Amino acid sequence: MKINSTVILTLILLTLMLGAGSVSAFLGFSMGSSALKGVTSPDGRPASKFASNKNNNAQSTEVALLKEEDILKTVKGRIQDNKTANQINKREEDEEEIKAQKPEPEEKPEEVTAEKLDPGFPVVAESEGVTMSVQSVRYSGGDLLLKVKMQNKSADSVRFLYSFLDVTDDKDRTLSAITEGLPAELPGKSTTFTGTISIPTALLDDVSNISLALTDYPAQKLKLQLSDIPVEK
Template identity: 70%
Template sequence: MKLNSTVLLTLILLTLMLGAGSVSAFWGFTLGSSALKGVTTPDGRPTSKFTTSKSSNSQAGSLVLLREEEILKIVKARIEGKTKAAKSEKLDEDEEETNNQQKPQEKPSEVAEEKPQKGFPVTAENKGVTFAVQSARYSGGDLLLRVKMQNKGADSVRFLYSFLDVTDDKGRTLSASTEGLPAELPANGPTFSGTVSIPTALLDDVSKISLSLTDYPAQELKLEVSNIPVEK
């Protein structure tokens, strides 16, 4: 009796296990099927490749190809257009250059001549050589005498400006320096300009000064410019 009950219990357990396994298998199959819905395998058939190639060829065939004549016309038109533009630019440049040439060249503005000062110019002349003091002004601690020289004689004349004598109205010798004056005046030459500078400290009580210059080395020509007003 006891043995029969054990066999019956074992059969019941086996039945339950088989049932549970069947239910689990069915449930897993159902879940897997639902998960794989819409998933397809790649098409490895050769016919599909030909189909794709045909479709791409049909798309390429939709492009409109120009004929050779039309292409040549377009290229020719562009070349002619560029040529005309280049010719137009060239004509504009030539016209502008012609207009510039026709216009009178503007001369650089020359430095305005100083207005004549009272008592100037003070001039000395000897054997066709002219020595003229055009003006006098104070600047930067110096008295600046603007000087012009010209040789209208037949022979050139040389000068050494260390021989330039400067004296005041009291007979005192003053130191001076020159700038821009030529070492030689050519015969029948142009006018040369320069500056004679005298320190202001030497002119506190001076109203007039005199300049004396001889040629070098002969010292046969003497230029004396006297009574140059230098009052401040």
């Protein structure tokens, strides 16, 4: 009885072991199949491989051929464009050459017209090479305007302070005056400068002529005296 129980136990153990091995083998096969899904074996045929490479190379090196007419049109168009550009450049160069060769019009010297002076003018005074003259007088806007010209013919420059300008009427009364445009300094060998001396007309109701006196500053070496300047209306 004891022997029979041992045999039975052994058979049971063998059965369990076989079952466990079968289950493990089945699970391993299933897992391997799942892992190899989508994996294919390489193509070992050389002919098919070379054919595939040839097709790929033919597709990559395929060149689109242009029509001969299109090529000729393109070349003619570029030649025409270059010809037109050259013609334009040549025309511009010719125009510039013509302009360069064209003589410039001669500048005509300005005509010097003699200034028309009223009777009794100009009234001129000169001292030490410096000249002062009254060219004309006119009434405008409540003032008497004297047109004055000054020039220095000497080699030395001369300075003036016009607050020292002495203006008197024919009755020896001092008149107020304002200068405009007259130079504060006359350089040596100068050109002619023109300015204005204005006197209020209210001071000239019964005046027929006036006098001007001016000296340089600060040396006071010269004296310009202009007398009997007619100012009657």
